[in-house]
Amino acid sequence: MLIHFFLIIFGLGLLIGGGDLLVRGASALARNVGVSSLVVGLTVVAFGTSAPELAVNVLAALRGNSDISFGNIIGSNIANIGLVLGCTSLIRPLAVEGKAINRELPMMLLASVAALVMGADAYLRSTASGYDRADGIVLLLFFGVFIYYTVYEVILQQRKDPLVQQEAHDQTTLDARSVVFNLLMIVAGFFLLIAGGKVAVDNAVLFAEGLGVSKSFIGLTIIAVGTSLPELVTSIMAALRNETDLAIGNVLGSNIFNLLFVTGVSSTVRTIEVPVGGHLDLLIMIFLSFLLVPLSLTCGNRIVRLEGTLLLLIYFGYIAYRALV
Numbered sequence: 001m002l003i004h005f006f007l008i009i010f011g012l013g014l015l016i017g018g019g020d021l022l023v024r025g026a027s028a029l030a031r032n033v034g035v036s037s038l039v040v041g042l043t044v045v046a047f048g049t050s051a052p053e054l055a056v057n058v059l060a061a062l063r064g065n066s067d068i069s070f071g072n073i074i075g076s077n078i079a080n081i082g083l084v085l086g087c088t089s090l091i092r093p094l095a096v097e098g099k100a101i102n103r104e105l106p107m108m109l110l111a112s113v114a115a116l117v118m119g120a121d122a123y124l125r126s127t128a129s130g131y132d133r134a135d136g137i138v139l140l141l142f143f144g145v146f147i148y149y150t151v152y153e154v155i156l157q158q159r160k161d162p163l164v165q166q167e168a169h170d171q172t173t174l175d176a177r178s179v180v181f182n183l184l185m186i187v188a189g190f191f192l193l194i195a196g197g198k199v200a201v202d203n204a205v206l207f208a209e210g211l212g213v214s215k216s217f218i219g220l221t222i223i224a225v226g227t228s229l230p231e232l233v234t235s236i237m238a239a240l241r242n243e244t245d246l247a248i249g250n251v252l253g254s255n256i257f258n259l260l261f262v263t264g265v266s267s268t269v270r271t272i273e274v275p276v277g278g279h280l281d282l283l284i285m286i287f288l289s290f291l292l293v294p295l296s297l298t299c300g301n302r303i304v305r306l307e308g309t310l311l312l313l314i315y316f317g318y319i320a321y322r323a324l325v
Helices: 001-033 037-042 046-051 051-062 066-092 098-118 133-159 162-170 181-210 215-227 229-240 244-269 277-296 306-322
Strands: none
Touching: 001 051, 001 181, 001 215, 001 229, 046 162, 046 181, 051 066, 051 181, 051 244, 066 098, 066 162, 066 215, 066 229, 066 277, 066 306, 098 133, 098 277, 133 244, 162 244, 181 215, 215 229, 215 277, 215 306, 277 306
8 A cells, every 4th residue: 555655656756747847848849949938838838737637637537547537637626726825825925916817717717617517417417427528629619718818818918927927937048958859858748747647547546445435535635736736836936936926827727727628638538427526526616716706805805824724724624524424
């Protein structure tokens, strides 16, 4: 059991490292061929932060472990709000402002509601609940609209999101790298993602069987938190640099990518069934998502430390509840 646990951690480490290599290589390569840093930041970088979730989910879907896929997606979104924003706001109150927040928060709420409705087949159509290929295509269409609207608006109005500015600053040292080296980074990133996803998924299944708990719970906790580590590190670093708009934008963008892109791609590969307790997971995700609205509008449009503590209590309280039932 202990070996499986450490192999899960090792697999998650490969996933995070692979996602980082993929982002760095793709960002530098895009700039080498003349793509603006603005577009790179809004597309390649945002995709890269969700690459670990995507790798785990596609491999889990291919292996028929849809419980892990579901738990990873919904668990990552719950962790992003409850754990990441909760921890980050304890470091520094998070100012919720800027057009990026006004655009991304409503989109995240819309994506969350869409995920809830699509996953409620048992109540709406008296069939097994899950995300099939048709749901996946609809989610991917929503994602395409979101990407087009985001890139078009920012380019048209010449307003750069904090995420773009941060990534442009972080990636300046990569501009001089050769195209060949950037391609090698991309290939290495994909290899690590595939290897890490395989190691994490296979050992998560064995770990769950050994403990006698559901695969969805392992996906909701260990896998979800592990794949959310890039968001956690990015948000904490942004808070330490007093770039709180970036911290919130990072979480909202990641949640949108998880629900629309990761779920869309995974469910087109194979139907993602909603496991036992999954509807409650969806409701908690919806609750935390909509809770951000009043939290963002109070205390001078800031998420303060007391509110961050509340988010952490809700997150750990729910995880404890799911562990006991």
